Amino acid sequence: MAVKKRFPYRAAVVACNGSCPARAANECRYGCAGCGNCVSVCRFGAVFMNENGTAQVDEEKCIACGMCVRACPQEVIHLHECANYIVVRCSNRDEGKAAGKVCEVSCIGCGICEKNCTAEAIKVIGHCAVIQEEACLSCGMCAVRCPRGAIADLRGILTRRQERR
């Protein structure tokens, strides 16, 4: 670890699954545009573009300085506590039908996660699921029940890493 981290450890997370190649014709207005700003501003080499051209964070290297969050024109990056490894990987705020069309793994705001959450920690706000970290028990029930695969277990246990449908 390059920099000493303060507990509780935090890191940036990109709320976009990036299943659609960035900048394609039917591009999602809310998702990662693949501009690479985040990669350039990160001084720790913690952000990289994955095989889809979508930004992804290496939590081991990230110190949650927030530079990438500020640099992202799409506002799809936010900070989270690493201990909360269940995250929503989508920022699409369109209604279900439209959101469903642009991407295979988008959140369509169906609310199944909300119904299944034992801690009332996940809520659909503006057609997109949001996790309230303080209340989350990291059980992953939302991730397992999500019909779209929009919610991920960053450890790759309950959902496979970069799960495809």
Added chain:
Amino acid sequence: MYTFTVNGRTVTTQKKQSLLRFLRDELHLTSVKDGCSQGACGACTVIIDGAVCKACVPTTDRLQGRKILTVEGLSEWEAEVFTYAYGEAGAVQCGFCIPGMVMCTKALLDVNPDPTEDEIRYALRNNYCRCTGYVKIIEAVKLSARILREGVIPEKSGDDWKVGSRVHRLDVEEKVLGYGKYPDDFYMEGMCYGSALRSKYPRARVLSIDTSKAEALPGVIAVLTAGDIPGENKIGHLKHDQYTMIPVGGLTHYLGDAVALVAAEDMETVEKAKKLIRVEYEVLPAIHNIEEAAAPDAPLVFEEEESNVQAYKHVSRGNAGKAIEEARHVITQHFETPWTEHAFLEPECAVAYIDEDEDVMVISTDQSAYCTYHECSLMLGTDKVKAENALVGGGFGGKEDMTVQHHAALLAWHTKRPVKVRLTRAESLLIHPKRHHFVMDFTMGCDADGKILGVKAKVASDTGAFASLGGPVLERACTHAAGPYAYENFEIEGTAYYTNNPPAGAFRGFGVTQTCFAVETLLNMMADEIGITPWEIRYRNAIRPGGVLPNGQIVDESTGLAETLEAVKEAYDAACKAGKPAGLACAMKNAGVGVGIPDWGRVKLIIEEDGKLHIYTGASCIGQGLGTVLVQMIVSNTDLCREDIVYERSNTWIAPDSGTTSGSRQTLVTGEACLRACRKLMEAKADGKTLSDLTGREFYGEYLAKTDPLGADVPNPVSHVAYGYATQMCILDPKTGRIERIVAAHDVGKAVNPLSCEGQIEGGVVMSMGFALRERYPIDENCRPTERFGTLGLFRAHEIPKIEPIVIDKPGLKVALGAIGIGEITSIPTAPAITDAYYRFDGERRFCLPITGTPYERKG
């Protein structure tokens, strides 16, 4: 076909089901506990590919190629280390959360051999524990880490098993390694599953029940209705007003009332069959709260009663009205406390079958096997019933009533097959009796020096859909409302009302938690008005040996309230000096049920063929550690050593009835009975006989904790054989407003096992932090509780402050080596202490629990 490995063994399955169900039902890996099946409790935590995971979450189809580890798959060395560390730290109480905690421990230490305390707390924070307050579990993780790093298991710090020794509890290993059986861990040959169809409406008349479609469903073994009950339909802990099933023509009382029972080959079929039962109701207006219940033209919850008043108590000594009139300072205030859910980790479960004597045998998780026996016998109309406790995954008062036992017994009686009846977590939240919601009006009068002259109060409680222990809870709320202070004028009037809400009954503190909040808050206000500290006003009024309580009882030499105050003095003064907001409260709590009720402790010591002394007593060990207490008492009072003694779980055919595990009574009452049996044993051994010379002999001890009834016509009635006393102090961090630490000083007479005492204190304090700050149990307009286990607001491992238990031994009680039960009092003064600390923090008085305006309040 899904293939993965479990504890190194490759398994395949075709069925898509939750990993939890697969591990338990197919592989019988019963260390993986089913506490909620909702992803909340953490009792089913396993390790998948090195990471912790709640087994109820993933389904088998997602596990292809995964490596799954349960406690059963630990290496011998790990098993030894965790057993030692959890035992040495005193981390194991009821044990139901422990295998999950052990999994969290291993997963953390595998990647981080030397974690900080914060890292440990975070590793445990998605798993709930309701007994320990997490303190000793965190200690156990630290200790495990050290041992795993150093590779050597140290000596136990207490191993002589004498009274006063910090020995490892006798049930640590079976609970850490998960082989100890709770009822749900019994998988019997030919076992079927049972469940009740509950009422659709809180108050309705059942017009008809059609079970024909359900009976026709393949896999269904029996569908029963009220007409199938051979004995009494109405049972109950004291008052018989709890229906086993609501008959056609009868009224339902709450959403948890059973209308029909189904037994089938598997749970899926049971649930399908329940949906096929057609019940016609005439929906009637329900009673939602105390006001509606008390209204002059209120509909009746019970048609057979004259009103909705379940119990009424009036306690009066001296002349409170006159004393208050003449007092220099008078404060009157209204208080409210909420419903509280026990949230024990193990949901209710019973397995019943017909045994070789053709008796109905009930294996259950309850607070008295004899209660299960009596109530099932009453319902079956026969005494050919036996009951035995399995391990009990926490009770806190919530397992005193029948919830599943009678249903399992009835289904077994009809089907002649072993039947398991287990509540889902949602059912558990609805069905077992809760802590009473109280509304209270108190007036206190003091003289210029802060001496209490008189207290007058009126309280009302919502006791819900059946009596349970509503009457005694109300009584204890009233008798203890005066507080542990020496004054003569006290009057209280209390009423408990039936409503169509879930029932309320026993809950750690038994009504005293509620009235203590009121009287202690008043005392803090009074101290401010008079201009002395909350500590000083208590010290001036504190009951001391030989003093007379407001109930008229002269207290004995063991009375240690002043000592508990002195124990926190230094910390209190230091906090005040440092400008830290500090709140204080005291409490007293009886040990033993008292007030003239025959309160028997009975123990039988039998030397069996194995040459060992077996302890039989019908007293439930519900996680508080009674077995360990009895063994320590025997080792201290005979020439036997630990290895000579076997503690047997409570049953009703060998063990004598020793009353319910309630009222902090077992250590004192059953403890004294045990000592009496020890004396007989030692007489028999006087001529140099060894244990094996005595094979087949029984040594019986019994003790009656004799008390006077309430209102007895004697000048100084003995209401209770003993009282425990406590002072708790809450200190806030002035910057964040979070609790920095809670100091809890408890007078326990004689601590049989100080490690266990501390565990009780820490657990009780954290439980009541929830009561004070966050826990809720809202009930909607259909009388349905709306919370799930994960939203009750229970505290989690990373949120707890530093807790400093101070155990004070003060001799004086003539029985049980002076030991006074500590089970309940640990939870009583916490809420008023916390509330006062927040007043010192922001100047706002708070009279309703849970309090608002704190960092612990739930957002959103």
